[in-house]
Amino acid sequence: MDTMRDRLAPVLSGLLDEDPRVAVVLAEIGADGFADALRRHPDRVINVGIREQLLVGAGAGLALTGMRPVLHTFASFLVERPFEQVKLDLGHQGVGAVLVSAAASFDWPAGGHTHMAPGDVALLDTLDGWTVHVPGHPDEAETLLRHAVAAGDDKVYVRLSVQSNAEARPVDGAHLTTVREGRRGVVVAVGPMLDAVLDATRGLDTAVLYAATVRPFDAAALRRAVRAAGADVVLVEPYLAGTSTAAVGEALHDVPHRVLGLGVGRRELRRYGTVDEHVAAHGLDAGSLRERITGFLGGAAGV
Structure with missing residues (x-):
């Protein structure tokens, strides 16, 4: 199966052909995939080199002229290194862009800590107005990429990963979906965590919700699930633990x-x-998740 990132250049190259507003800004990473698109659209495929602050600044400049810029590099270089530009050039100036990352939390362990970004979504949470998509399958990534580019002039982050669920789920860029119903607790699986969560909760009387979009957080769907399954909620996210606990708290404030x-x-x-070794070390494999979920839910989970 191809990866989420394998879909990036073909999808964006097609959108460049279809929509004269679309521009792609790169910082060397992934440039080879856009060689043909660059020949067709030399004014709208821009490689700034290894200058990630300029990557975001150039994207913001394009947005100020009415373009719909899509910016791509590794998550640590797209969100963390140029965070001031994300905050000011986009947020403060009131313009939008689509940020598409790769490498996720630890997709390239050999790259070391400089290429890991488990705190990216939490960092964007300090800013206002960002939509955050976390696809769990290449098909979902393609759908959400198209949705993001078409989303007017909004600020959108699409977090791609080599980790993937075995099958795609229907995604609409807004809502949680119910994958499994239950009466004793709710588990929310984000993006590529779904398969592990389904394995971990097999035989348990717990509801499983799936989130491929985490910001805005679908509070209404969570409230419906809590009414049916009780008010114990477990979040399983492929980035920094606890990133969405505040969103759950707001959804269930009363x-x-x-x-x-x-x-x-x-x-x-x-x-x-390896990626699998990092998953296990953080307790995100199915066996560890089952132990932690049942330990939290206790006898309420049922079997």
Whole structure:
């Protein structure tokens, strides 16, 4: 199966042909995939080199002229390194862009900590007005990329990963979907965490909701699930643990509830290892998730 990132250049190249507003801004990473698009649209495929602050600044400048810029590089270089430009050039100036990242939390362990970004979504949470998509399958990534580019002039972050669920789910860029109904607790699986969550909760009487879009957070869907399954909520996210606990708290502000946020820990793992080894070390494999979920829900989960 191809990866989410494999869909990026073909989808954006097609959109460049279809929509004269679309522009793609790169910082060397991924440039080879746009060679044909560059020949067709030399004024709308721009490679700024390894200058990530300029990447965001140039995108903002294009947006100020009425273009719909799509900016792409690794998450650590797209959100963390040029955060001041994301905050000011886009946010303060009131213009939008589509930021499409790769490498996720630890997709390239050999790159070391400089190429890991488990805090990217939490960092964007300090800013106002961002839509955040976290697809769990290449088909979902393609759908959400198209949705993001078509989203007027909004600020949108699309977080791509080599981690993927076995099958795509219907996604609309806004809503949580119910994958499994239950009466004793709610587990919200984000993006590529769904398969592990389904394995971890097999045989348990828990509801499983799927989120491929986490900002804005679908409070109404969570409230419906809580009414049916009880007010114990477990979040399983492929980035910094607890990133969306505040969103759950806001959704359930008038409902007594407990919430457990599972995800990537804050401790830096300094051995390179593999993606699967990082997943296990952070307790995000199915066996570890089952232990942590049942430990939180206790006897309420049922079997």
